[in-house]
Amino acid sequence: MVNLSNINVPLGKHPVDTGKYLIATNEIDKLCYIVGNWIDNRFPGAIIHGRPRLGKTRAIKYLIKVLPKELNQNIPMFHIKCKTYKNPSENNFFEDLLDGVGHAAPELGRPSEKRVRLKHFFINMAEKSKQNKIVIFIDDAQKLTAIQYDWLMDVYNELDEYGIVLTTILVGHDELIDRRKRFIKNKDFQIVGRFMSDSYQFNGVKDVEDFKILLEQYDTGTEFPVNSNLSYTQFYFRDHFENGFRLVNYAGEFHDVFLELQLDKGLQKNKEIPMQYVTLSIEYILKNYGFFGENVQLLNKNLFKKAIINSGYIQSELVLLDVE
Known part of the structure; x- marks a missing residue:
């Protein structure tokens, strides 16, 4: 039994308050297996697509954290957020890539110099890791234009000359699949083969089993503070947790x-x-409903309903329904 009186977490600093935490879900576990296969098989590129707010961005962060261990390969992986530009330029594109991979000076130099710095950055990372692979996840990839795919292809080709495989995972809305269809229709097979050779539809929470796996993570698969042996549920429900309270139930x-x-x-x-x-x-x-709120001993449907409505789920889904 953990002595909670010795645990001091400043108000608002728990991960549940900040939202800065990553939790495995049934869907993320499936995705981890799929993406691991793509990387193992040296796929040059693939698509992860799904509706907005399903958790794709959090899934990327989780994959970057766990995949190197899962694959037993110290592969450099980067999360790059795609931005919207009225007129995409080579300068902005390579500056955004440099910024996304954490380069110290992304804004310096002409477009050609930024391109060279990105290439050297990737080569250096590949050499340091003793791997010949680099993985980039491009988030909101439905924003990419045809010319930007061409620039990405140049990066791939330049790294290929050094024996380095660049795997580009496009992550975004279902619009990415429509985009692939248009590329095929227009005979842009090189773009499709290089960046869209496979796809995976990312899903939200679909059934009771998904809920069980997720809630169990809060009960037993999380810990804060570090080395406290306190799960998130235990921190918030304290005595009730000691008496058998579990969200998974x-x-x-x-x-x-x-x-x-x-x-x-x-x-x-x-x-x-x-x-x-x-x-x-x-x-x-x-x-x-936990120790710092109403401190309820048992949850019920009315409490769940209040929590769900407060999340904004209903309002958001009704807006999407109107759009459709």
């Missing part, structure tokens, strides 16, 4: 309330639940 009820709200609001079309709203609902439960 409510997986069925939690899932049922989401389905009931979908039915009530006419949202049955999208059965999968975006991870963002499930996470926000769980955080609401921990903060408002």
